[in-house]
Every structure is written in C-alpha cells, then in structure tokens.
Amino acid sequence: MAVALILVVVALGSVLFHLVSPWWWTPIASNWRFIDDTIIITFWITGLVFVAVVLFMAYCIYRFRHEKGRTAAYEPENKRLEWWLTGVTGVGVAAMLAPGLFVWNQFITVPEDATDIEVVGQQWQWSYRLPGADGKLGMADTRNVSADNPLGLKRDDPNGQDDIIIEGGELRLPVGKPVKALLRSIDVLHNFYVPEFRAKMDMVPGQVSYFWLTPTRTGTFEILCAELCGVGHPHMRGTVMVQTEQEYLAWMQEQSERTFARLSAPD
Incomplete structure (x- = not known):
C-alpha cells in the first residue's frame, strides 16, 4: 500500500511541479513559435503516458498485492492487449513525429529574400x-x-x-x-x-x-x-x-x- 501511494504522489507531484515550475523557456524573439508548439505537443503526449503508466503501476501493486492463499495466474501472452499497446503506441509516436516533420520542412525551406x-x-x-x-x-x-x-x-x-x-x-x-x-x-x-x-x-x-x-x-x-x-x-x-x-x-x-x-x- 505504501509503494502504491508513493507512485501516486510521484505522478501528481510531477504534474504540480510542471504547473508551478519557474524553469520555463525564455520569451521567443523569432518566427519559430512552431518549435514551441511542437515541444508542447510532445510534452503533453509523453506526460500523459508517464502519468498513466505510473498510476497503472500503483493500481497493479495495490490490486494484486500479496495475500495469504492467493495464487498468481500465469498468462504469458495476451494478443488483445498486445494489439492495443501496439496501436496506442503507434498513434502516440505518429502524433509526436508529424508536427516535427512539418516544422522541419519549414526550418530548411529558406525564403528567397533571405x-x-x-x-x-x-x-x-x-x-x-x-x-x-x-x-x-x-x-x-x-x-x-x-x-x-x-x-x-x-x-x-x-x-x-x-x-x-x-x-x-x-x-x-x-x-x-x-x-x-x-x-x-x-x-x-x-x-x-x-x-x-x-x-x-x-x-x-x-x-x-x-x-x-x-x-x-x-x-x-x-x-x-x-x-x-x-x-x-x-x-x-x-x-x-x-x-x-x-x-x-x-x-x-x-x-x-x-x-x-x-x-x-x-x-
């Protein structure tokens, strides 16, 4: 129970630290606000995954904690779960890569009057x-x-x-x-x-x-x-x-x- 509570505190504390953190980027002084937008998108996707994984770990530690007389079930494969994990991971990676590729194309396409x-x-x-x-x-x-x-x-x-x-x-x-x-x-x-x-x-x-x-x-x-x-x-x-x-x-x-x-x- 203590370990599960510690993980919950870590997840919530990380979110709180982000909201009140004084360490943030400096004011922008160029046209590359797209860079900021891409970082924010990546941050929210990875942040949500981090919180979800930590809270899931806390749930598993609490839900499947050791109790006398309880026997663990052996299930080495679960195709349904594997398909879900593969699909969600693929969508998340694509969501992070797509904005970056768009910004990179702008980053290397130089205006003629430069x-x-x-x-x-x-x-x-x-x-x-x-x-x-x-x-x-x-x-x-x-x-x-x-x-x-x-x-x-x-x-x-x-x-x-x-x-x-x-x-x-x-x-x-x-x-x-x-x-x-x-x-x-x-x-x-x-x-x-x-x-x-x-x-x-x-x-x-x-x-x-x-x-x-x-x-x-x-x-x-x-x-x-x-x-x-x-x-x-x-x-x-x-x-x-x-x-x-x-x-x-x-x-x-x-x-x-x-x-x-x-x-x-x-x-």
Missing part, C-alpha cells in the same frame, strides 16, 4: 561574416585558414572582397528581415544556439549547415555553444544584437574598415 550570413565556430569563440555592398558572400575553404585569413576566404573570389569580417565580436541583425545563417566550424564540433530564437544547428568540420529565421523584436541575446567542444566549452559565448533597419544600416556603414580586402591588405 540574406546570407556566415557564423564560424572555433575553440572557443564565434566569428561572423556579413555580405558587403554586392549582397553576396565570397567562397571560403578551411584549408585557406591562416593568421591573416582566419576564416579561410578565397582571395581570388571577387564576391568576398567586400565581405565584412567580425572576429570574436558581436553579431548584429535587422529586425523583421529573414536571415539564412550558414554555419561552419574550422576545428571541432560546435553548435550555434540562441535560446530566444528557438533555432540551433550542429556545426560539423568539413561541411556547411544552415538554418533561417526572422528576428521579431529588438534586443541583445546570448549565443551559446550547445555541443561539447573542449575544456573552454562553457566560455564559448557571444551576443547577437537585433536592431531596427535604420540602426543596422548605420552600423554597416561604420564597418567599411572591416572588409576582407582591407583586413588582408599588406601593411
């Missing part, structure tokens, strides 16, 4: 590359990385000459404008994550991953690395500032000295 930017991860800092006046990013290759070319841009690519290089600084984005973030690592696995954006993606050496988002409100938000990348992993942080379009354009004009052509020019 602006390309590049985020480069390396132990243990973030660097960024923004398109210059031509609106295009030049080509890059990790094999080109050197002391005077830390992001590995191809020197003979005309599209990269006016690219703005921000090494270990602050990323700035205009509010209300879709952005395609090209993600690249030049050493080990990293993961670019801004909690308020609800967008994150692994950065794998040797390949370029991406996601897109539209910032929906101005402010300064913290960038985290969500992939263990070495002893300095906890300190691999940065900031992204979302500004009005006028503020962003004014800031971009101030970055004329940070183009790849200027930074790589011989002294």
Whole structure:
C-alpha cells in the first residue's frame, strides 16, 4: 500500500511541479513559435503516458498485492492487449513525429529574400561574416585558414572582397528581415544556439549547415555553444544584437574598415 501511494504522489507531484515550475523557456524573439508548439505537443503526449503508466503501476501493486492463499495466474501472452499497446503506441509516436516533420520542412525551406550570413565556430569563440555592398558572400575553404585569413576566404573570389569580417565580436541583425545563417566550424564540433530564437544547428568540420529565421523584436541575446567542444566549452559565448533597419544600416556603414580586402591588405 505504501509503494502504491508513493507512485501516486510521484505522478501528481510531477504534474504540480510542471504547473508551478519557474524553469520555463525564455520569451521567443523569432518566427519559430512552431518549435514551441511542437515541444508542447510532445510534452503533453509523453506526460500523459508517464502519468498513466505510473498510476497503472500503483493500481497493479495495490490490486494484486500479496495475500495469504492467493495464487498468481500465469498468462504469458495476451494478443488483445498486445494489439492495443501496439496501436496506442503507434498513434502516440505518429502524433509526436508529424508536427516535427512539418516544422522541419519549414526550418530548411529558406525564403528567397533571405540574406546570407556566415557564423564560424572555433575553440572557443564565434566569428561572423556579413555580405558587403554586392549582397553576396565570397567562397571560403578551411584549408585557406591562416593568421591573416582566419576564416579561410578565397582571395581570388571577387564576391568576398567586400565581405565584412567580425572576429570574436558581436553579431548584429535587422529586425523583421529573414536571415539564412550558414554555419561552419574550422576545428571541432560546435553548435550555434540562441535560446530566444528557438533555432540551433550542429556545426560539423568539413561541411556547411544552415538554418533561417526572422528576428521579431529588438534586443541583445546570448549565443551559446550547445555541443561539447573542449575544456573552454562553457566560455564559448557571444551576443547577437537585433536592431531596427535604420540602426543596422548605420552600423554597416561604420564597418567599411572591416572588409576582407582591407583586413588582408599588406601593411
């Protein structure tokens, strides 16, 4: 009886903890409210299953508790029960997967008017590359990385000459404008994550991953690395500032000295 009561308390306590818990996600700052909706759907499905299983265990412990003279019935198979469990489990899994597949399709379908930017991860800092006046990013290759070319841009690519290089600084984005973030690592696995954006993606050496988002409100938000990348992993942080379009354009004009052509020019 005591064990059954403990299980009931665990189930009810878990629900109560969720309702009054102060640990909840941060306010959203992008268009990816669909991510929140998918998490909520998954939470309720798994939460209901958890409560049902725990309460069922409590019922079984109480209902079939040991009593003198009672003999247990041996029933190794029950096809009806197995069909029910298989069907309910299948419906639950499908209900969790379907929203995720829908959101994933949106997550990788980039709007045509999105602006390309590049985020480069390396132990243990973030660097960024923004398109210059031509609106295009030049080509890059990790094999080109050197002391005077830390992001590995191809020197003979005309599209990269006016690219703005921000090494270990602050990323700035205009509010209300879709952005395609090209993600690249030049050493080990990293993961670019801004909690308020609800967008994150692994950065794998040797390949370029991406996601897109539209910032929906101005402010300064913290960038985290969500992939263990070495002893300095906890300190691999940065900031992204979302500004009005006028503020962003004014800031971009101030970055004329940070183009790849200027930074790589011989002294």
